[in-house]
Amino acid sequence: MKNFIRHRSTWEFYLDLGEQLAQRCTNCARRMWVERRPADVCPRCGGTLAEARPERRQRWQAGFALKKDAEAARKEELRRLEAGGDPIPSDETIAEYLTRWLVDRAARQEIRPRTVQRYGQIIETDIAPQIGGVRLSKIRAAEVNRVLDAMAARGLSSSSQRQARAILGRALQDAASDGLIPINVARVSRSPGNSQRKVKPPTAEQVRALLDKAEGTPWEVPLTIAAFTGARRGEVLGLAWSDFELPSEGRGTMEIARALQRPASGRSLDLVDPKTSNAHRKLAIPPVLVAFLRRHRAEQRRRLLQIGSDRQWATADLVCERGDGGPLDPDGFTHATKRIARDAGLPASFTLHALRHAAATQLLEAGVSVKVASSMLGHSSSSFTADQYQYVLQKMTEAGADALGKAYGTAR
Numbered sequence: 536m537k538n539f540i541r542h543r544s545t546w547e548f549y550l551d552l553g554e555q556l557a558q559r560c561t562n563c564a565r566r567m568w569v570e571r572r573p574a575d576v577c578p579r580c581g582g583t584l585a586e587a588r589p590e591r592r593q594r595w596q597a598g599f600a601l602k603k604d605a606e607a608a609r610k611e612e613l614r615r616l617e618a619g620g621d622p623i624p625s626d627e628t629i630a631e632y633l634t635r636w637l638v639d640r641a642a643r644q645e646i647r648p649r650t651v652q653r654y655g656q657i658i659e660t661d662i663a664p665q666i667g668g669v670r671l672s673k674i675r676a677a678e679v680n681r682v683l684d685a686m687a688a689r690g691l692s693s694s695s696q697r698q699a700r701a702i703l704g705r706a707l708q709d710a711a712s713d714g715l716i717p718i719n720v721a722r723v724s725r726s727p728g729n730s731q732r733k734v735k736p737p738t739a740e741q742v743r744a745l746l747d748k749a750e751g752t753p754w755e756v757p758l759t760i761a762a763f764t765g766a767r768r769g770e771v772l773g774l775a776w777s778d779f780e781l782p783s784e785g786r787g788t789m790e791i792a793r794a795l796q797r798p799a800s801g802r803s804l805d806l807v808d809p810k811t812s813n814a815h816r817k818l819a820i821p822p823v824l825v826a827f828l829r830r831h832r833a834e835q836r837r838r839l840l841q842i843g844s845d846r847q848w849a850t851a852d853l854v855c856e857r858g859d860g861g862p863l864d865p866d867g868f869t870h871a872t873k874r875i876a877r878d879a880g881l882p883a884s885f886t887l888h889a890l891r892h893a894a895a896t897q898l899l900e901a902g903v904s905v906k907v908a909s910s911m912l913g914h915s916s917s918s919f920t921a922d923q924y925q926y927v928l929q930k931m932t933e934a935g936a937d938a939l940g941k942a943y944g945t946a947r
Contacts, residue, residue, distance in 0.1 A: 538609060546605035547597035550612070554589040561585055568592065618717045629674060630667030632715075633658050636706045647807060648798040654702055661686055661699050671715060679703055679724035687727075696727035736892035741881055745872075745890075748879035754871045756831055757855040757863065760789075761887065763824045765894025765912050768887055769794030770814070772863055773806055774854040776832060779820075787825040790817040791913065795862055804862050806851065814913035828854070895920070899927040 537551035556569040562582025567574060569587050577584055596612070599605035627635075637658065641651045665685050666678040682703070683696045704721035711719045737745075742762050749755045757771045764771075773795035780788040792815055793806045809815045835856070844860035857863050869887050876885040891912070898908040905928070909920035921928060 538613065540602065540605050540609060542602070543597070545597050546599040546602050547595055548599075548605050548609040548612075550594045550609075552592040552594055555592045556587040557590040557592075558584040558587050566590070615717065627671050628667060629669050629671055629678075630658075630663045632671045632710065633662065633667075633702075633706055636709060647796065647810070649796060657695075657699050657702055661691075661695075662703065671710060674707065674716060674720055676720045676724040679721050683725060683727055693727040700724065700727065735884075736896040737881070737885060737889050739893075739897070741879075741885070742890065742893055744879045745876055745881060745885075748875050752871075752875070753857060753863065754868065754875065756828075757868060758872065758875070758890070759824070759827060760855070761890045762894070763821060764789060764818065765891045765898075766791060767794065767810070767814075767891065767913070768865055768868060769796050769807075770809065770913070772853075772855050772865055772868065775852045776854055777852060779828065779854070781825050781829050781832070783829075785822055785825075787820045787822075787828075788817055789820050791815060795865060797865060804864070809913065811913070811915050813910070813915055816910060816913050818911050895924055896927055899924055899931065902931075 538549060540546065540548045556573075558567045558569060558573060559565070560567070560577035560580065560582045561584070563577060563580045565577055565579050567577070567584065573587050574584055576582070596608065599608065637646075637651060637654055640646045641648075646654065662682050665682045666674075669678055679700065682699055686696045686699060700721060703724075704719060707716065707719040707721050710716045746755070746759055746762060749758045760766065760771050760774065761768075770791045770793075773793045774789070774791070775793075778790045778792060791809060794809055794814075795804055796807050797804050831854075838858070839860055842859060848856075848861045851860075851862075853860065853862055855863055872887040873885070877883070895908060895912055898911065899905070903911075905921050906917045909917040912920065914920045914923075
């Protein structure tokens with residue numbers, strides 16, 4: 536790369552960046568460099584931009600009082616460029632980049648609508664207030680650590696901190712891949728500790744009390760499936776009869792291949808792919824659930840023959856429906872669970888997601904391996920399951936110690 540230092544009113548250095556694509560306005564002749572993709576309209580006059588063509592691009596940086604200062608800055612800039620840095624750093628801030636990144640990812644449907652909504656909230660409340668004004672080209676690991684420190688100071692859990700760090704990690708990795716920054720500094724930032732809040736799952740008696748109170752309501756079927764499988768809210772409501780094998784005797788199977796979700800826009804409900812690749816799974820279900828679902832299927836078919844099905848959802852063949860074959864509202868399911876739990880005399884902290892914790896706890900306490908339990912629950916990894924349910928594993932190690940003591944007797 537051609538480069539040199541010269542003196543005019545101040546010392547300055549010059550870099551020849553070679554040929555790069557540029558567009559010229561057909562009206563005012565303004566030149567615009569193509570940073571990511573060609574533009575259509577001139578931002579100065581609104582004229583049409585011609586097709587992009589290669590032009591030589593140069594960069595000057597002036598304002599140095601001493602020659603040695605210009606020389607040091609030139610060498611530092613060359614080192615940065617050799618490391619893969621952007622030759623023309625943008626003035627785009629972290630907040631601006633994250634907003635654009637999230638919009639782009641959502642438009643390409645790489646992030647689910649609810650996830651987009653959650654990411655947007657974390658960016659707005661946790662990341663932007665701390666480092667939103669920092670230029671993207673100047674991002675360092677220290678800025679990522681500042682976000683985590685501020686979250687910890689507000690009493691947010693390490694799980695929330697890890698989520699914020701993961702968002703920054705994904706966004707900065709894309710920025711590094713696009714050549715906007717040399718490296719993804721989130722990778723070398725501090726990893727939050729594992730001080731998760733202890734999960735307090737409902738007992739088996741509490742789950743039975745909930746199901747008893749739900750009997751005869753529209754929520755009996757989805758609550759029963761959630762309790763016996765530990766499936767997520769959207770996974771339960773998105774189940775179709777084609778996802779089940781329900782033999783007249785013995786265990787059956789259930790495949791989770793989709794989820795029911797309301798888009799962030801709040802419009803009509805959609806069936807979407809499961810949360811992750813691991814969330815798409817097939818699991819065995821116990822005979823008691825098989826018998827329950829066979830009775831429900833027979834009753835549902837009789838009812839829909841009498842009153843007819845919602846035309847929009849008739850082909851979906853949903854297991855959990857509102858009475859006419861249409862879907863149950865996910866948020867309505869959450870609120871109804873709280874109401875039924877209250878009527879059953881359960882703690883005010885009882886939530887729909889507590890059934891998932893209860894299922895995980897029952898699996899692990901029954902001696903099911905962490906790997907198998909993780910697969911059944913559709914977790915992203917077995918390490919996540921182990922971290923989330925450490926209290927169960929601790930109890931199991933205590934039981935193991937007692938078993939060894941009983942087996943070998945008194946120490947000599």
